[in-house]
Amino acid sequence: MTITILFFWLSLAGTAVFAVSGALQALRNDMDIVGVSFIACVTGVGGGTMRDLLLGATPVAWVNDPTDIIVCVTFAGLTVVANKQIIGRRLDLLLWADAVGMALFAVLGAAKAQQYGAHPLTVILFGAMSATFGGIVRDVICNEIPVLFRKEIYITAALIGGVTLLLLPVGLDDAFKLSIAVVVSFTVRACSIVYGWSLPKYG
Amino acid sequence: MTITILFFWLSLAGTAVFAVSGALQALRNDMDIVGVSFIACVTGVGGGTMRDLLLGATPVAWVNDPTDIIVCVTFAGLTVVANKQIIGRRLDLLLWADAVGMALFAVLGAAKAQQYGAHPLTVILFGAMSATFGGIVRDVICNEIPVLFRKEIYITAALIGGVTLLLLPVGLDDAFKLSIAVVVSFTVRACSIVYGWSLPKYG
Amino acid sequence: MTITILFFWLSLAGTAVFAVSGALQALRNDMDIVGVSFIACVTGVGGGTMRDLLLGATPVAWVNDPTDIIVCVTFAGLTVVANKQIIGRRLDLLLWADAVGMALFAVLGAAKAQQYGAHPLTVILFGAMSATFGGIVRDVICNEIPVLFRKEIYITAALIGGVTLLLLPVGLDDAFKLSIAVVVSFTVRACSIVYGWSLPKYG
Numbered sequence: 053m054t055i056t057i058l059f060f061w062l063s064l065a066g067t068a069v070f071a072v073s074g075a076l077q078a079l080r081n082d083m084d085i086v087g088v089s090f091i092a093c094v095t096g097v098g099g100g101t102m103r104d105l106l107l108g109a110t111p112v113a114w115v116n117d118p119t120d121i122i123v124c125v126t127f128a129g130l131t132v133v134a135n136k137q138i139i140g141r142r143l144d145l146l147l148w149a150d151a152v153g154m155a156l157f158a159v160l161g162a163a164k165a166q167q168y169g170a171h172p173l174t175v176i177l178f179g180a181m182s183a184t185f186g187g188i189v190r191d192v193i194c195n196e197i198p199v200l201f202r203k204e205i206y207i208t209a210a211l212i213g214g215v216t217l218l219l220l221p222v223g224l225d226d227a228f229k230l231s232i233a234v235v236v237s238f239t240v241r242a243c244s245i246v247y248g249w250s251l252p253k254y255g
Numbered sequence: 256m257t258i259t260i261l262f263f264w265l266s267l268a269g270t271a272v273f274a275v276s277g278a279l280q281a282l283r284n285d286m287d288i289v290g291v292s293f294i295a296c297v298t299g300v301g302g303g304t305m306r307d308l309l310l311g312a313t314p315v316a317w318v319n320d321p322t323d324i325i326v327c328v329t330f331a332g333l334t335v336v337a338n339k340q341i342i343g344r345r346l347d348l349l350l351w352a353d354a355v356g357m358a359l360f361a362v363l364g365a366a367k368a369q370q371y372g373a374h375p376l377t378v379i380l381f382g383a384m385s386a387t388f389g390g391i392v393r394d395v396i397c398n399e400i401p402v403l404f405r406k407e408i409y410i411t412a413a414l415i416g417g418v419t420l421l422l423l424p425v426g427l428d429d430a431f432k433l434s435i436a437v438v439v440s441f442t443v444r445a446c447s448i449v450y451g452w453s454l455p456k457y458g
Numbered sequence: 459m460t461i462t463i464l465f466f467w468l469s470l471a472g473t474a475v476f477a478v479s480g481a482l483q484a485l486r487n488d489m490d491i492v493g494v495s496f497i498a499c500v501t502g503v504g505g506g507t508m509r510d511l512l513l514g515a516t517p518v519a520w521v522n523d524p525t526d527i528i529v530c531v532t533f534a535g536l537t538v539v540a541n542k543q544i545i546g547r548r549l550d551l552l553l554w555a556d557a558v559g560m561a562l563f564a565v566l567g568a569a570k571a572q573q574y575g576a577h578p579l580t581v582i583l584f585g586a587m588s589a590t591f592g593g594i595v596r597d598v599i600c601n602e603i604p605v606l607f608r609k610e611i612y613i614t615a616a617l618i619g620g621v622t623l624l625l626l627p628v629g630l631d632d633a634f635k636l637s638i639a640v641v642v643s644f645t646v647r648a649c650s651i652v653y654g655w656s657l658p659k660y661g
Binding site: 084085086087090093101105110111112114115116117118121122192193195 | 308309310311313368371372373374376377380381383387391395400401403408409410411414453454
Binding site for chain 2: 574586
């Protein structure tokens with residue numbers, strides 16, 4: 053599998069789970085199906101769009117290729133269909149979908165910045181921005197306290213994804229490196245959710 | 256009238272009414288005249304700016320041609336002058352100015368994406384994004400619940416504008432198609448405001 | 459000192475004080491050190507990034523040159539270290555750091571738009587947008603009422619910076635003009651904070 057195809061699938065997976073997280077947030081805000089789809093799209097493509105804007109990679113991908121939009125709308129629809137079954141667990145599911153999307157976009161964002169020859173520090177920050185932007189927009193539009201502000205580790209998990217990608221030996225297979233970094237980043241976030249991990253406070 | 260000139264005037268009209276909606280919101284937040292003008296500018300040019308950024312059409316139009324900015328500041332001034340007369344009806348007027356701007360930008364955004372050869376699904380979404388972005392920024396900066404979240408149909412009306420534009424026969428005159436699409440989109444939103452139309456709820 | 463070097467240092471100074479203001483806001487929101495650094499980065503580079511996106515100057519500067527990011531993280535760290543000493547005066551310090559950054563970015567943003575041959579009205583607005591965007595994002599993400607909404611003069615001070623730059627005689631040394639404009643803009647804002655200056659209200 054070439055790196056381009058791997059990027060494509062990881063990005064699609066990240067888009068899908070972020071779309072689900074957006075749809076869940078919109079459902080919690082009692083929006084209608086069109087509002088749910090809209091928030092799903094904005095959340096799903098938000099992080100990648102911000103990344104491409106900053107890199108100057110315009111028009112952004114989904115202008116000419118609507119795959120991401122179709123994925124977002126489809127997953128928004130599936131979320132709406134499942135609404136009755138999951139109604140008591142929506143916030144929980146949102147947190148987990150968000151965690152998977154965060155890990156995927158953190159590593160993809162870092163990898164894409166690396167391809168543009170960005171400085172390592174920028175690579176890591178880019179990952180964290182791609183990973184958090186969609187969720188920030190979702191929460192700001194929906195008037196929620198951004199998930200960033202929860203006590204548990206969040207941005208740190210995104211940064212760790214980028215750092216892992218940078219630290220893995222150059223010789224390794226790219227697909228393997230990406231996968232490891234995603235798993236590490238997700239594991240850190242998952243443990244934070246389950247065990248309430250947080251950074252030690254200062255002062 | 257060529258299509259370029261029509262675009263110009265429709266866009267100017269959309270900018271003006273969105274500027275008015277921004278000025279009204281800022282007045283409701285008790286801002287001074289400079290704050291009112293600033294929010295008017297951000298609301299008036301916000302949707303078009305986001306659209307141009309995503310398409311890679313930079314520098315965005317108003318950098319070199321300040322017409323839009325002059326329009327925004329002028330209409331902000333007029334709104335301030337009329338403030339005493341309209342003080343009890345500001346929220347109402349805001350909703351209607353917003354509705355007109357929404358319909359105009361939904362159709363213009365869709366038409367512009369079409370010119371860039373975007374996929375039909377993207378064309379429709381682009382319309383909806385252009386139509387809603389200025390208002391979202393206005394409401395988020397002013398700490399209001401975004402107009403998107405009102406129970407009545409909003410994004411749906413914007414989408415219908417783009418869909419109408421796409422469905423009208425290719426042979427028709429462009430100006431005619433644009434006008435029809437704007438009227439349809441505005442009518443749907445107007446009926447939602449007047450009759451409280453909303454989409455049926457699921458589950 | 460060439461104008462390029464002057465731009466570089468003024469921009470770095472603006473980035474640093476905005477980063478401090480972001481770090482202070484994040485500390486007030488009880489975020490951990492990574493969150494503090496992240497908000498510091500977004501606040502520090504936000505205004506300049508928005509300016510470059512609108513001008514089409516992409517990839518934005520800090521993608522290839524991480525100086526700004528390093529400055530933001532460093533000043534975030536210093537702010538965290540000083541947290542215990544300043545805990546009762548954080549909001550005050552935030553206001554002053556924000557005022558310095560506002561004056562610097564208002565003038566720099568105006569100057570950069572001028573270099574792109576923008577219309578005088580756009581030059582002034584660009585200054586105001588560069589000056590306020592980082593702070594708006596900081597306050598919106600942190601769920602605070604934006605500093606824009608305080609009763610005292612704020613955007614007006616930013617506009618005055620741009621106007622001063624435009625009105626100073628062409629013959630003057632560029633470094634001198636920039637410095638004067640920054641001092642004027644800061645002085646207006648400082649007086650507003652100290653003496654509670656505000657614009658007269660209408661009707």
